[in-house]
Amino acid sequence: MRSLIVLARLLDYPTVELQQAAAEMLEVIDGEAHLSREHRFEIKTWITAIANADLLDLQADYVALFDRGRATSLLLFEHVHGESRDRGQAMVDLLAHYHAAGFELSARELPDYLPLFLEFLSTRDDEEIARQLGEVAHILARLAARLIERDSDHALVPASLLAMIGMEDTIDDHLEHAREEPRDDTPAALDAVWEEEAVRFSATSDQDCALQSATGRRQAQLKRDFRSDVPLRIVESPASDANPDRPVS
Numbered sequence: 001m002r003s004l005i006v007l008a009r010l011l012d013y014p015t016v017e018l019q020q021a022a023a024e025m026l027e028v029i030d031g032e033a034h035l036s037r038e039h040r041f042e043i044k045t046w047i048t049a050i051a052n053a054d055l056l057d058l059q060a061d062y063v064a065l066f067d068r069g070r071a072t073s074l075l076l077f078e079h080v081h082g083e084s085r086d087r088g089q090a091m092v093d094l095l096a097h098y099h100a101a102g103f104e105l106s107a108r109e110l111p112d113y114l115p116l117f118l119e120f121l122s123t124r125d126d127e128e129i130a131r132q133l134g135e136v137a138h139i140l141a142r143l144a145a146r147l148i149e150r151d152s153d154h155a156l157v158p159a160s161l162l163a164m165i166g167m168e169d170t171i172d173d174h175l176e177h178a179r180e181e182p183r184d185d186t187p188a189a190l191d192a193v194w195e196e197e198a199v200r201f202s203a204t205s206d207q208d209c210a211l212q213s214a215t216g217r218r219q220a221q222l223k224r225d226f227r228s229d230v231p232l233r234i235v236e237s238p239a240s241d242a243n244p245d246r247p248v249s
Contacts, residue, residue: 001129003032004122007157008115010043011074014050014058022051039160046153065154071146071181076112079139118161130165137167145174 006025009018029035029043050058066072073079077090094111098104103120105111117136121129133140140158147155148171162168 001032001034001122001126002028003035003160004118004129006043006047007160008118008122010046010050011115011118011154011157014055014062016055019051019053019055022047034164035160036163039156039163042156043160046156049153065147065150065152072143072150074114075110076114076117076136076139078112079142133161133165134167137162137165137170141167141170142174142178144171145178148175149178 006028009021009025012018025047026044029040029047032040035043066074070078077094080090091111094117095105098111098120101120101124103123105116109116111117121132124132140162144155144158144162147158159168159171162170
């Protein structure tokens with residue numbers, strides 16, 4: 001399903017290449033039968049806004065939204081397991097699933113990074129897409145509610161994914177909690193995290209140190225690099241080749 005690639009790219013750190021790919025992304029979304037007209041319109045409006053916005057402003061907003069605190073983390077299992085040992089096992093299991101499907105990651109990519117997960121799903125058939133989105137629906141709903149509370153267009157991604165499987169209404173179950181929960185991206189909250197977290201001495205190089213930051217991990221996890229001379233690489237799913245109008249759910 002090609003739209004999953006576009007949604008994945010929209011969750012990535014904004015770059016000039018992303019802005020230059022706007023026309024192709026608009027074309028993909030416009031022709032995606034798995035999304036309603038309303039969702040297509042909202043996403044296309046957002047893509048157009050990204051293409052016309054100041055890149056530095058986009059990047060600053062992105063960092064403020066995703067790199068300060070964990071409430072809006074794009075690492076799926078962090079919402080469920082935090083930093084516990086269970087998260088490690090969950091990632092091992094997901095990585096094994098990727099390998100079994102012939103989907104290979106680089107040594108530094110985290111398998112539960114949502115854009116990477118969507119890229120993997122874009123290669124699967126509709127039945128598997130629906131099943132796997134259903135398995136993380138509660139995480140997507142929680143993330144969507146938090147992004148809605150922060151008035152971010154990025155909420156369109158998890159909301160659209162849930163709409164594809166008929167579960168968009170589940171976002172409502174998390175909105176009240178999102179409004180009431182303490183913000184973890186305030187200066188006071190960030191200071192508390194710095195005071196509580198132990199210093200890590202596992203890095204063996206400057207590169208490893210960079211990768212331990214949120215921005216470094218995200219950049220290392222990107223599966224594809226945009227280049228101005230290469231069009232957006234869209235992976236066709238087997239289901240879309242066979243019957244592009246067949247709904248996911």
